Amino acid sequence: MALDxxxxxxxxxxxxxxxxxxxxxxxxxxxxxxxxxxxxxxxxPGMLHxxxxxxxHAHAKILKIDTSKAEALAGVKAVVTRADFATGLEGEEWxxxxxxxxxxxxxxxxxxxxxxxxxxxxxxxDAVKLVEVEYELLPHVTDVDEAMKPDAPVIRAGQQSKLVPxxxxxxxxxxxxxxxxxxxxxxxxxxxxxxxHFTTEAAHQGYIEPHAALATLGADGxxxxxxxxxxHFIVQKTCAALVGIDTSQLRVTASExxxxxxxxxxxxxxxxxxxxxxxxxxxxxxxxxxxxxxxATGPTSSASMDIKIGMTKDGRITAGKGVFRLQGGAFPDxxxxxxxxxxFAPYNLNAVSIEGYEVMANRPKQAAYRxxxxxxxxxxxxxxxxxxxxxxxxxxxxxxxxNASREGTKAAYGPTWDRIGxxxxxxxxxxxxxxxxxxxxxxxxGVAAGFWFNHGGETSVSLALSEDGTAQISxxxxxxxxxxxxxxxxxxxxxxxxYENIRVTVADTATLGYNDVSHGSRVTYASGxxxxxxxxxxxxxxxxxxxxxxxIDPEAVIWEDGCAKPAGPNAGQFDPMPLxxxxxxxxxxxxxxxxxxxxxxEGAGVSFGVHIVDAHVDRETGKTSIDRYxxxxxxxxxxxxxxxxxxxxxxxxxxxxxxxxxxxxxxxDGRLQNTVFLDYRIPVxxxxxxxxxxxxxxxxxGHPFGVRGVGETGICPPLAAIAxxxxxxxxxxxxxxxxxxxxxxxxxxxQ
Amino acid sequence: xxxxxxxxxxxxFTDGAVTVEVEAKNVGEVLEGLVKLHPELGDIIDAGVSVxxxxxxxxxxxxxxxxPESEVFIIQQLKGG
Numbered sequence: 001m002a003l004d005x006x007x008x009x010x011x012x013x014x015x016x017x018x019x020x021x022x023x024x025x026x027x028x029x030x031x032x033x034x035x036x037x038x039x040x041x042x043x044x045p046g047m048l049h050x051x052x053x054x055x056x057h058a059h060a061k062i063l064k065i066d067t068s069k070a071e072a073l074a075g076v077k078a079v080v081t082r083a084d085f086a087t088g089l090e091g092e093e094w095x096x097x098x099x100x101x102x103x104x105x106x107x108x109x110x111x112x113x114x115x116x117x118x119x120x121x122x123x124x125x126d127a128v129k130l131v132e133v134e135y136e137l138l139p140h141v142t143d144v145d146e147a148m149k150p151d152a153p154v155i156r157a158g159q160q161s162k163l164v165p166x167x168x169x170x171x172x173x174x175x176x177x178x179x180x181x182x183x184x185x186x187x188x189x190x191x192x193x194x195x196x197h198f199t200t201e202a203a204h205q206g207y208i209e210p211h212a213a214l215a216t217l218g219a220d221g222x223x224x225x226x227x228x229x230x231x232h233f234i235v236q237k238t239c240a241a242l243v244g245i246d247t248s249q250l251r252v253t254a255s256e257x258x259x260x261x262x263x264x265x266x267x268x269x270x271x272x273x274x275x276x277x278x279x280x281x282x283x284x285x286x287x288x289x290x291x292x293x294x295x296a297t298g299p300t301s302s303a304s305m306d307i308k309i310g311m312t313k314d315g316r317i318t319a320g321k322g323v324f325r326l327q328g329g330a331f332p333d334x335x336x337x338x339x340x341x342x343x344f345a346p347y348n349l350n351a352v353s354i355e356g357y358e359v360m361a362n363r364p365k366q367a368a369y370r371x372x373x374x375x376x377x378x379x380x381x382x383x384x385x386x387x388x389x390x391x392x393x394x395x396x397x398x399x400x401x402x403n404a405s406r407e408g409t410k411a412a413y414g415p416t417w418d419r420i421g422x423x424x425x426x427x428x429x430x431x432x433x434x435x436x437x438x439x440x441x442x443x444x445x446g447v448a449a450g451f452w453f454n455h456g457g458e459t460s461v462s463l464a465l466s467e468d469g470t471a472q473i474s475x476x477x478x479x480x481x482x483x484x485x486x487x488x489x490x491x492x493x494x495x496x497x498x499y500e501n502i503r504v505t506v507a508d509t510a511t512l513g514y515n516d517v518s519h520g521s522r523v524t525y526a527s528g529x530x531x532x533x534x535x536x537x538x539x540x541x542x543x544x545x546x547x548x549x550x551x552i553d554p555e556a557v558i559w560e561d562g563c564a565k566p567a568g569p570n571a572g573q574f575d576p577m578p579l580x581x582x583x584x585x586x587x588x589x590x591x592x593x594x595x596x597x598x599x600x601x602e603g604a605g606v607s608f609g610v611h612i613v614d615a616h617v618d619r620e621t622g623k624t625s626i627d628r629y630x631x632x633x634x635x636x637x638x639x640x641x642x643x644x645x646x647x648x649x650x651x652x653x654x655x656x657x658x659x660x661x662x663x664x665x666x667x668x669d670g671r672l673q674n675t676v677f678l679d680y681r682i683p684v685x686x687x688x689x690x691x692x693x694x695x696x697x698x699x700x701x702g703h704p705f706g707v708r709g710v711g712e713t714g715i716c717p718p719l720a721a722i723a724x725x726x727x728x729x730x731x732x733x734x735x736x737x738x739x740x741x742x743x744x745x746x747x748x749x750x751q
Numbered sequence: 752x753x754x755x756x757x758x759x760x761x762x763x764f765t766d767g768a769v770t771v772e773v774e775a776k777n778v779g780e781v782l783e784g785l786v787k788l789h790p791e792l793g794d795i796i797d798a799g800v801s802v803x804x805x806x807x808x809x810x811x812x813x814x815x816x817x818x819p820e821s822e823v824f825i826i827q828q829l830k831g832g
Contacts, residue, residue: 418805
């Protein structure tokens with residue numbers, strides 16, 4: 001698709017040789033044969049095994065930790081507590097340390113208090129039971145609305161930002177308020193105004209691979225760390241700060257990763273393994289159990305939301321108001337502001353008001369789950385839009401098209417939209433056969449749109465050519481969605497060599513400059529842009545060598561189809577010189593040829609998606625079955641369409657779990673009740689239909705090939721689309737997630 | 752001068768203004784200019800904000816160019832999963 005207004009980075013190509021093809025994945029053989037090395041697959045001679053002492057209480061003062069019995073157990077080599085970590089940290093580093101090792105107060109069930117290294121995992125776990133902790137129990141709160149009430153226990157005083165309106169409880173730590181237009185006039189103009197309250201429970205990212213690390217840290221302050229993470233450079237920086245060493249002295253290598261989805265963007269057991277290694281003078285390996293993952297690593301925020309939307313009889317939205325309260329655990333930073341900014345993004349509104357409250361509760365520190373804050377906001381807003389459409393007998397897609405954000409309209413969060421692909425997604429949904437398929441009895445169809453910002457971030461890539469004409473690329477972003485294949489395809493496009501002749505490696509922290517985490521759907525965009533430019537850097541040097549050999553100016557040489565060529569007849573008559581011919585002689589014509597690129601690209605380009613869902617509800621049991629699911633999303637340019645479709649399907653599958661079953665269940669005592677997958681029910685293959693996908697390509701002006709990130713937007717519409725389908729099936733508006741069978745039966749009973 | 756639009760919650764620290772004019776050629780100068788005019792915005796900006804320039808969301812880059820006619824919005828700091 002041609003772009004009528006190319007940006008400064010977009011090349012505007014109309015055809016590609018490699019980009020857009022469905023080549024074999026480079027990690028396929030390793031993964032199907034079990035050869036791929038994940039976090040727990042690392043071993044070192046003489047290594048110890050670590051285990052963590054965790055609080056069984058939701059909120060308690062730690063009066064005393066007695067580790068003497070544990071230390072006396074045969075096989076125990078080291079015990080660490082908060083005293084073994086750096087002091088004087090501030091801001092987010094202090095928060096991360098406080099989350100991975102409590103100081104004087106246990107802030108949630110599962111909060112780490114001490115860690116033990118022993119000669120076997122069994123001994124380490126036995127030693128955990130010998131650690132005696134004296135607590136003074138404190139009142140606790142785990143619900144977001146309860147945590148905001150005047151009589152709620154104060155979790156951590158003094159954390160409140162000055163943005164928070166006066167008089168709010170100290171658990172409200174930050175506040176965002178935005179919007180534009182005259183709200184009263186907007187609602188007055190409406191023929192129908194609907195106002196509803198919504199809640200969502202926390203859901204875990206549910207990655208199958210547990211957190212795992214193998215650490216070595218000597219008395220000389222030099223360390224090595226192997227771990228499964230979405231970003232080993234942030235692990236390096238954070239761990240070095242937490243154990244009090246220089247960043248450069250810690251080399252971190254990222255393992256293969258078995259899922260992250262935002263949950264592996266920070267550290268949990270890595271600094272503990274380093275501290276234990278330093279104390280024991282031995283390598284220390286740590287692997288979390290599923291129970292530890294659920295209790296102590298980031299689920300999403302839970303949310304409480306109020307939405308009010310006005311609409312005219314012909315389907316024009318006249319005003320929209322949203323209040324979003326997100327609980328972020330016992331720490332600041334719940335994505336309430338992001339929820340607010342994303343909430344009305346699909347709509348062109350003259351009057352909109354958005355507010356977000358970040359709230360603390362006695363739960364683990366929330367972490368991103370694909371697009372933080374956006375899915376719950378979309379659930380609330382898109383549910384009310386659906387209800388308005390039904391009440392006014394309007395087509396849900398036609399209505400969304402009528403109100404759709406497009407280039408030149410003003411976003412709810414302020415700016416004027418650049419080139420965006422919402423309209424194209426809605427039109428693709430409208431034309432999709434799914435919309436015309438008949439529904440069976442007790443089945444409902446839901447439609448919803450979703451939005452995410454996407455991200456660029458610090459990025460550094462190196463590309464080295466080999467004598468045989470092949471290329472190696474070093475990237476610093478762990479491959480969580482097929483990025484090694486995408487990088488190779490983009491480099492192949494520039495270099496003019498085959499995809500198979502390129503190997504992409506996720507390099508360790510000693511090899512490249514800083515790279516931000518693989519998050520924000522940024523990798524194919526930012527590492528891709530850096531790979532393209534690193535390849536162009538190498539091509540420039542290849543052209544120089546050809547010019548040198550031909551005895552002409554480097555400017556008189558162009559690169560085409562993998563060969564250096566004279567730019568025109570005036571440059572001279574020379575046969576095209578293939579890449580291999582140049583690299584074979586490179587050692588004797590100036591040395592190795594490499595390309596590099598470092599930048600913080602800022603043209604990520606936002607992304608929209610539209611989902612269509614058919615859900616059947618069994619009115620006797622309350623069980624929901626998803627019968628049909630279609631994901632339509634703007635990918636800008638799909639570099640490897642199979643991986644893009646995989647991201648779309650993954651978002652939908654995770655959304656099905658979040659919408660229907662997954663939830664953190666806390667008891668009256670503030671303890672998490674469902675700490676294994678048997679009780680925390682993520683979808684399995686038999687719960688899912690085939691998930692159809694449509695890739696829309698509206699090029700992103702900020703990327704040479706038009707790429708937009710695709711990893712996160714797929715989680716934005718599902719909660720809403722599924723809720724709209726289920727509400728249609730049961731005939732009752734479902735306003736609380738998950739829509740588990742008991743909730744559906746209750747709704748049916750109250751009907 | 753560049754007109755900078757703030758999210759409405761920031762008006763409490765700008766004597767009620769939701770748009771502020773600053774002398775700036777890039778995003779870094781926009782943020783510096785805001786703090787110079789309204790020092791109370793300093794710790795909020797230090798805590799992290801993103802800036803949208805002509806519809807393009809600048810997550811963190813201070814060197815991104817801003818023209819006098821640019822549309823500039825201060826928005827929540829971008830985070831991702």
